[in-house]
Amino acid sequence: MKIIGIADTTFARYDMGRSAEDELGRTGTGFRIIKYTVPGIKDLPVASLILFKRNADVVIACGMPGKKPVDKISAQIASTGLMEVQLKVEKHIIEVFVHEDEAENDTELSWLCDMRAREHAVNAYNILFFPEKLGENRGKGLRQGFEDVGSTMGDGKGSTIRH
Amino acid sequence: MKIIGIADTTFARYDMGRSAEDELGRTGTGFRIIKYTVPGIKDLPVASLILFKRNADVVIACGMPGKKPVDKISAQIASTGLMEVQLKVEKHIIEVFVHEDEAENDTELSWLCDMRAREHAVNAYNILFFPEKLGENRGKGLRQGFEDVGSTMGDGKGSTIRH
Amino acid sequence: MKIIGIADTTFARYDMGRSAEDELGRTGTGFRIIKYTVPGIKDLPVASLILFKRNADVVIACGMPGKKPVDKISAQIASTGLMEVQLKVEKHIIEVFVHEDEAENDTELSWLCDMRAREHAVNAYNILFFPEKLGENRGKGLRQGFEDVGSTMGDGKGSTIRH
Amino acid sequence: MKIIGIADTTFARYDMGRSAEDELGRTGTGFRIIKYTVPGIKDLPVASLILFKRNADVVIACGMPGKKPVDKISAQIASTGLMEVQLKVEKHIIEVFVHEDEAENDTELSWLCDMRAREHAVNAYNILFFPEKLGENRGKGLRQGFEDVGSTMGDGKGSTIRH
Amino acid sequence: MKIIGIADTTFARYDMGRSAEDELGRTGTGFRIIKYTVPGIKDLPVASLILFKRNADVVIACGMPGKKPVDKISAQIASTGLMEVQLKVEKHIIEVFVHEDEAENDTELSWLCDMRAREHAVNAYNILFFPEKLGENRGKGLRQGFEDVGSTMGDGKGSTIRH
Numbered sequence: 166m167k168i169i170g171i172a173d174t175t176f177a178r179y180d181m182g183r184s185a186e187d188e189l190g191r192t193g194t195g196f197r198i199i200k201y202t203v204p205g206i207k208d209l210p211v212a213s214l215i216l217f218k219r220n221a222d223v224v225i226a227c228g229m230p231g232k233k234p235v236d237k238i239s240a241q242i243a244s245t246g247l248m249e250v251q252l253k254v255e256k257h258i259i260e261v262f263v264h265e266d267e268a269e270n271d272t273e274l275s276w277l278c279d280m281r282a283r284e285h286a287v288n289a290y291n292i293l294f295f296p297e298k299l300g301e302n303r304g305k306g307l308r309q310g311f312e313d314v315g316s317t318m319g320d321g322k323g324s325t326i327r328h
Numbered sequence: 329m330k331i332i333g334i335a336d337t338t339f340a341r342y343d344m345g346r347s348a349e350d351e352l353g354r355t356g357t358g359f360r361i362i363k364y365t366v367p368g369i370k371d372l373p374v375a376s377l378i379l380f381k382r383n384a385d386v387v388i389a390c391g392m393p394g395k396k397p398v399d400k401i402s403a404q405i406a407s408t409g410l411m412e413v414q415l416k417v418e419k420h421i422i423e424v425f426v427h428e429d430e431a432e433n434d435t436e437l438s439w440l441c442d443m444r445a446r447e448h449a450v451n452a453y454n455i456l457f458f459p460e461k462l463g464e465n466r467g468k469g470l471r472q473g474f475e476d477v478g479s480t481m482g483d484g485k486g487s488t489i490r491h
Numbered sequence: 492m493k494i495i496g497i498a499d500t501t502f503a504r505y506d507m508g509r510s511a512e513d514e515l516g517r518t519g520t521g522f523r524i525i526k527y528t529v530p531g532i533k534d535l536p537v538a539s540l541i542l543f544k545r546n547a548d549v550v551i552a553c554g555m556p557g558k559k560p561v562d563k564i565s566a567q568i569a570s571t572g573l574m575e576v577q578l579k580v581e582k583h584i585i586e587v588f589v590h591e592d593e594a595e596n597d598t599e600l601s602w603l604c605d606m607r608a609r610e611h612a613v614n615a616y617n618i619l620f621f622p623e624k625l626g627e628n629r630g631k632g633l634r635q636g637f638e639d640v641g642s643t644m645g646d647g648k649g650s651t652i653r654h
Numbered sequence: 655m656k657i658i659g660i661a662d663t664t665f666a667r668y669d670m671g672r673s674a675e676d677e678l679g680r681t682g683t684g685f686r687i688i689k690y691t692v693p694g695i696k697d698l699p700v701a702s703l704i705l706f707k708r709n710a711d712v713v714i715a716c717g718m719p720g721k722k723p724v725d726k727i728s729a730q731i732a733s734t735g736l737m738e739v740q741l742k743v744e745k746h747i748i749e750v751f752v753h754e755d756e757a758e759n760d761t762e763l764s765w766l767c768d769m770r771a772r773e774h775a776v777n778a779y780n781i782l783f784f785p786e787k788l789g790e791n792r793g794k795g796l797r798q799g800f801e802d803v804g805s806t807m808g809d810g811k812g813s814t815i816r817h
Numbered sequence: 818m819k820i821i822g823i824a825d826t827t828f829a830r831y832d833m834g835r836s837a838e839d840e841l842g843r844t845g846t847g848f849r850i851i852k853y854t855v856p857g858i859k860d861l862p863v864a865s866l867i868l869f870k871r872n873a874d875v876v877i878a879c880g881m882p883g884k885k886p887v888d889k890i891s892a893q894i895a896s897t898g899l900m901e902v903q904l905k906v907e908k909h910i911i912e913v914f915v916h917e918d919e920a921e922n923d924t925e926l927s928w929l930c931d932m933r934a935r936e937h938a939v940n941a942y943n944i945l946f947f948p949e950k951l952g953e954n955r956g957k958g959l960r961q962g963f964e965d966v967g968s969t970m971g972d973g974k975g976s977t978i979r980h
Contacts, residue, residue, distance in 0.1 A: 317600045367798070629826065700907065763969045767969070
C-alpha cells in the first residue's frame, strides 16, 4: 500500500486538497492519503518533509500565492524549499500552486483550483503507479487547469482529464 | 513540557515578540518560552537554529523588513535561511514579518505588528498542540493581521482571534 | 558501458529527448540511454537525481519554460535544483532549456528545440568520452541551436553539428 | 579567550575592518582578533568559514557592494553564502555591508563605513559576551550607521554608540 | 607542489583561461595547472568541484555571461553554485566573469577579458602563497580589468598588474 501525502494551507482561498483527494479516489486504488495543513506556502516544505517522514511516497503540495510582489517572492522561496525537500528524500513533490491573479474572478479561481488540483493528482498517481503514462505525453504541451497548449508539431491538444 | 522559541530583532520598530508571548499565555498551557534577540532579519535564521539547539519545538521568528529595495532582498535572504533551518531540524518556524510599508503610519504599523504576532502565535501553538485546528481551516483564505479574505466559495470570512 | 540519462517533461511542446537520443546514436557508441518524464521543469531535478541513482553517468535535462514571468521564475528554480543535484552526485547535467519566447513561431521553435537538443547531446557525449574536444573549443563563442557567435578574436565561427 | 574573526575585501573603498577592530578595543576585553582579506564580497563566505575553522566564535564580514545591477546581485549571492556558513557552523556572522550608493559622496561614504563597522562591532561583541543587551533593545528600531529610526511607540531613538 | 585549477567554457568568446595561465607563469612558481572545459557558465560549479577532487588547491572559474536577461539569471545561478562548491570543499574559487555587455566592442571585450583574467590569476596565486599581500590592500578599491577606483580616503589608486 503506497501513501500519498497532501499538504495545504489556511491562506489559500480554495480547498485544493479536497479536489486532489476526490480525483485520486476516481483514478485508482492501492494507496492511502495522509494530510497536513499549515498557515502559508512558506510552511509547505517542512510540512512535506514531515509527510515523507510519515512514509509518504509522493506529496501533493497545494498553495495559492497572493497578488502582491511580496507574495511572488514567497512563492519563489516556497518552491525553492519544496525543491530542497525532494532532493533530500529523493521523492517527488507535485506542486499545485494557483496564483490568485491567474483568474478574473472568484468563480474562475474556484474552477482553476479544482481543475489544476485534479490534473496534478493524476500526475502524482501516475508517477507512483504508471510512470510510463507520463512518458507517452513527453513534449505534448500539457497544462494543468487551463487547456493544453499542444505540441509545436500540431498534435497532442486536449486535456488530461475530462468530467 | 514543550518549548516555544521566539527570535526577534533590534532593527524592528515594534516588539512583536512581546505580543506573541502575551497571546501564547492567553491561548493555553503546557509550554515554556525561550527568547533570542539579534540585530536584523538576516541574523534570525542562525538565531532560530540556536533556539532549536536549546530544545525549542517550534520557533516564532519576528522581523520588520524596511522600505528600500535592499531591505526586500534582505527579507528574501532571511526567509530562505529560515526555510533551510526548518528543513535541517525538521521543525516549523512561523515567520512573523511585517514589512514597514504595509502600513500607512506608525499607529497602523503598531496595530498590524501586534495583530500579526498574536495570530501567528496561535498558529504556532496549534501546530504544536492541535494541528487538526489548522486542518479545519484549509482553503479558508485566512490572513494574519489584516482581515481574512475568505474562501472563493464565499464562506470562512472572519479573524482567527478577536479581542 | 556508460549510461546517459534523459529527463524531459509533458509541459514542453517539443520532444527534445527524442532529438537528443537520435543525435547520440549518430555520434558514437559505448553507452545506453535511460529516460524519465515528469510534468514540468521544476520536477526535472529530482528526476535527474533518480536517473543518477539508476547509474546514469551524465543526464540531459530537457525543458521548455513558458512565456510568463512566473515561468521565468520556475526556470530559475529548476536550474538551481539541477545545480544542486550535480554538486550532490559530482556528475554533469546538461541543461537543454528552450524558452518558448526564443522563437517567432512554432516552426522556428521546433527547429530550435531539435538543434539545441542535438548540439547539447554531443556536448554530453564528449563530456563522457572525449572531454578534450570541449577543451579545443574554449573561448570560441559556441552556441547550441542558433549560430555560433565566435570568439572576439574573429575565429571559431560555425556550428558544432551540421546535417 | 574568545576569538573574533574579521573578513574584508580589497574591492571595498574603506578599511571597515580597521574601524571594527578599533571599536572592539574600546568596547571590552576577553577576546583576540584574527583577520582575513579576499578580493570581493562573493569571496567573503568561504573566508568566514576558514576563520571559523581557525576557531573564531563570531565573524564580522565587511564588504562594499558597488552601484551597478550586477553588484546588487553579487551582494545577494554573498549574503546567501554568509547565511549558509552560519547555518553550517551554528555561529553568527555579522554582515557589515555598505552599498556604495548609500552615500552622496566619498566623505559621507567614509563616515558611514566607519560608523556602521563600529556599531556592528559592538553587536558582535554583545552577541558573544552580553546577549541580554540585544534583548533590551528588541523592537527599538536601531540602525547601524545612520541614525536609529526608533520604535513605532515613539521611544528608543538614539544611536548605540557616540564618540 | 600546489595545484591551481582553471575551469572555462566554450560559450565564452575569449580564452580567459589562457590569459590566467600565462599570468600565473609570470607571477611565480611552486604550482602546476590543471584545466577543465565545459559548455556554459552553469556547468562551471560541478567542473570546479571535479577539479578540487583532482586535488586543486584553488580554482579560477572563467565565464562570459551573455547580454540577455536569461543570461543574467544564468550568471546568478552559476555564482550561487560556485559559492556552494567553495563551502563544500572549504577552498576558494576565484570567479572571473566578464559580462558581454561590459565592453563597447570586441576589441575592448578582448582587452577586458585578458586583463581581468590576469589580475584575478594574481589574486588566486596570492591566496595560495602570499595571503598577506591581499591584507595590505584591504579597503583600497581595487578592480580587476578596469582601473582601480581607489579608497574613499584618496589613496590606493592604480592597477595590481602592469605590462
